[in-house]
Amino acid sequence: MKRDPIYGMMAEFDSAQALLDAAHKTYQSGYRKIDAYSPFPIEGLADEIGFHHNSVPLVVLIGGIIGGCTGYLMQWWMSAVDYPLNIGGRPTHSWPSFIVITFEMTILFAGLSAVFGMLALNGLPMPYHPVFNVSRFAMASRDRFFLIVFSSDPKYNAPQTRSFLETLQPRSISEVPS
Amino acid sequence: MDETSKVTIDAASAPVIEPGYTFATVTEKISAIVLTRPTSNGWFVGFGIAFLATMMLLYAIGYLFLRGIGIWGVTIPIGWGFAIVNFVWWIGIGHAGTLISAILLLLRQPWRNSINRFAEAMTLFAVACAGLFPLLHVGRPWLAYWLFPYPNTMRVWPQFRSPLMWDVFAVSTYGTISAIFWFIGLIPDLGTLRDRATNRAAAIIYGILSMGWRGSARHWARYETAYLLLAGLATPLVLSVHTVVSFDFAIGIVPGWHTTIFPPYFVAGAIYSGFAMVLMLAIPIRKIYGLEDFITERHLQNSAKVMLATGLIVAYGYGIEAFMGWYSGDRYDAFTVWNRLHGPYAFLYYSLLTCNIFIPQVLWIRKFRTSPVLLFAVSFVILVGMWLERFIIVVVSLHRDFLNSSWGMYYPTRWDFMTFFGTIGMFLMLMFLFLRVLPSISIFEMRTLLPEAEVKE
Numbered sequence: 001m002k003r004d005p006i007y008g009m010m011a012e013f014d015s016a017q018a019l020l021d022a023a024h025k026t027y028q029s030g031y032r033k034i035d036a037y038s039p040f041p042i043e044g045l046a047d048e049i050g051f052h053h054n055s056v057p058l059v060v061l062i063g064g065i066i067g068g069c070t071g072y073l074m075q076w077w078m079s080a081v082d083y084p085l086n087i088g089g090r091p092t093h094s095w096p097s098f099i100v101i102t103f104e105m106t107i108l109f110a111g112l113s114a115v116f117g118m119l120a121l122n123g124l125p126m127p128y129h130p131v132f133n134v135s136r137f138a139m140a141s142r143d144r145f146f147l148i149v150f151s152s153d154p155k156y157n158a159p160q161t162r163s164f165l166e167t168l169q170p171r172s173i174s175e176v177p178s
Numbered sequence: 179m180d181e182t183s184k185v186t187i188d189a190a191s192a193p194v195i196e197p198g199y200t201f202a203t204v205t206e207k208i209s210a211i212v213l214t215r216p217t218s219n220g221w222f223v224g225f226g227i228a229f230l231a232t233m234m235l236l237y238a239i240g241y242l243f244l245r246g247i248g249i250w251g252v253t254i255p256i257g258w259g260f261a262i263v264n265f266v267w268w269i270g271i272g273h274a275g276t277l278i279s280a281i282l283l284l285l286r287q288p289w290r291n292s293i294n295r296f297a298e299a300m301t302l303f304a305v306a307c308a309g310l311f312p313l314l315h316v317g318r319p320w321l322a323y324w325l326f327p328y329p330n331t332m333r334v335w336p337q338f339r340s341p342l343m344w345d346v347f348a349v350s351t352y353g354t355i356s357a358i359f360w361f362i363g364l365i366p367d368l369g370t371l372r373d374r375a376t377n378r379a380a381a382i383i384y385g386i387l388s389m390g391w392r393g394s395a396r397h398w399a400r401y402e403t404a405y406l407l408l409a410g411l412a413t414p415l416v417l418s419v420h421t422v423v424s425f426d427f428a429i430g431i432v433p434g435w436h437t438t439i440f441p442p443y444f445v446a447g448a449i450y451s452g453f454a455m456v457l458m459l460a461i462p463i464r465k466i467y468g469l470e471d472f473i474t475e476r477h478l479q480n481s482a483k484v485m486l487a488t489g490l491i492v493a494y495g496y497g498i499e500a501f502m503g504w505y506s507g508d509r510y511d512a513f514t515v516w517n518r519l520h521g522p523y524a525f526l527y528y529s530l531l532t533c534n535i536f537i538p539q540v541l542w543i544r545k546f547r548t549s550p551v552l553l554f555a556v557s558f559v560i561l562v563g564m565w566l567e568r569f570i571i572v573v574v575s576l577h578r579d580f581l582n583s584s585w586g587m588y589y590p591t592r593w594d595f596m597t598f599f600g601t602i603g604m605f606l607m608l609m610f611l612f613l614r615v616l617p618s619i620s621i622f623e624m625r626t627l628l629p630e631a632e633v634k635e
Contacts, residue, residue, distance in 0.1 A: 015630060016630070016631055016632075016633050017633050017634070020633050023395075035394050035395060035396065036394070036395040037392060037393045037394055037395070038393055038395065038398070039201060039205075039366075039370070039393060039622060039625055040201075040366075040398075040622045040623070040625040040626045040631060041398040041399075041401070041402050041622075041626070042395070042398070042631075042633055043633060044633070045395040045398070045399075046395045046396060046398065046399035048395075049395050049396070051395065051396045051399060054399055054400055054403055056400050056403040056404050056407065057403060057407065060404075060407050060411075064411075074327065075338045078327060078335035078336075078338070079335065079338055079339075082335065083333070083334060083335045085337075094339060097338065097339040098338060100341075100344040100347070100348070100418070100422060100425075101338060101343070101344060101347045103414075103418060104344075104347040104348050104351045104415075104418070105347065105351075107351055107355065107411050107412075107414070107415045107418075108351040108354060108355065110407075110411050111354070111355045111358060111359075111408055111411050111412070111415075112354070112358065114404045114407050114408045114411070115358045115361075115362050115404060115408070117404070118362070118400045118401060118403070118404035119389065121400050122394075122396070122397045122400055122401070124389040124390055124391065124397075125386075125389035125390050126389070126390040127385065127386070127389075127390045128390070129390060129392055131392055132392070137392075138373040138374075139373075140373075140392065140393050141205075141366070141369045141370040141372075141373045141374075141391075141393060142201065142202055142205045142370065142373065142374070143200065143201030143202040143205065
């Protein structure tokens, strides 16, 4: 499949409020494949671009459950099955003393799932991305706010999308080569 | 919140960030420390001294490998000595970093945003220093991996009922979670450094480390969730770590150790010493790098208040220890209290009370909370006091237990001191490197504190 030479149309804004309003209007006017970039997290922005399904918590929950089970079963198997030590007739499956390590393993697995799950769902690490082709995009990590309509959007049409973005009164508009 | 009530709240205390900053100036100011500011001579001198101390540490460790732990002052009955004192001290210091980054995040204390980054770095380096001691103390550090449950030809498994084994899991989990928490917090700022770097090599290195972060709204949404969940996980973790460390003592039957007050009192002591270290780092850093606008009087005051509160919990712990010595009716417990007050190490016990309880009460006075010099001095005293506390718990409890015939004395050797001061050197060396190559204040979290970051839907 030949790659579309144009990745999308990008508009630059001066403030978080302007980006939030622009994202809202863009979504309202029927564009669905859009994204917004900001130098810090903006409350509600993900909702405005139509991102509602955040599966990080589920990943962390599963990681934690796996960690806890691993921790407990490991101790049970090692202390009660594979290498039982009879010390004065005390029970080999002494669950209260297994709780601490079970807890630590739960936290460890859940924490690692949070980080690696977040990175994986975000598709990171990704050293190359078309948006970096726009030289002004370097400001997205400083004090500028960007909105992009991807060329894969069914409603995307270069001149129309450009004129639509102009109605949002951005600071500048640029076409993003892929 | 309406405008008037907001103004009165702001007026009640010093601001978290001085007015007049924008996204751009905050970014420039913090990233310039790393990217454009020339490395000062003072940095080289400080780094050099810390580096030499690290070399001393390596020398002491090298000699230890050659001769064994007989070069230390540890003997029977005091088998634990400096190694465990220093381990507990360092790991306690680390706790403040996690408290600031995780617990204060959950409690929605935005003032933490300007000190969490280097406090987390402090945690990481303190845990690294702490981790060295048990490894060296096992006597044959090259076999330290035996601590972990791995399939082996001896066909044995570790003893999971031992608190020392719990400690292995608690500390290694704590180290791992601290490292990833710190790194995940750095990712957006590494992206900023990548975009701001003028030097090609720096841009590539920061680019690789930032993993291609581009600040997409979808990414931020997942990022914030992951960060918040990690904070929620780190909160019980940090409380568990020093609890487990205290189990190393409390599960044993040695008089002075076998008490239920240990877990809460250890955790409070950890936060106490940790905040003292945070202040001892923050006060020079804000001065040298001109960051008084970001690390304001408010941060100093709040940290001082945390120290005052945790210090009182620690004082309560000392009180209960003495009370239980009497109330338990156990002659060995009673003797432990008597021995602290009148035994050969009594001088250290009185120093402990002075450093940890009496002197820090000056923090009730406003001037001591706002003056950087005085606060620095009080923090130093607290760090000394907390080290003495661990010395008293480890050494003074062990040196006279049940039978007079097995009593002894502990005298640290020069190798003990070289190892201890060497780890302080290593800690400072890592801190110097951190300040030079990574943003010591979280840039993106500082942006969210600015008024222009507020949005209405």
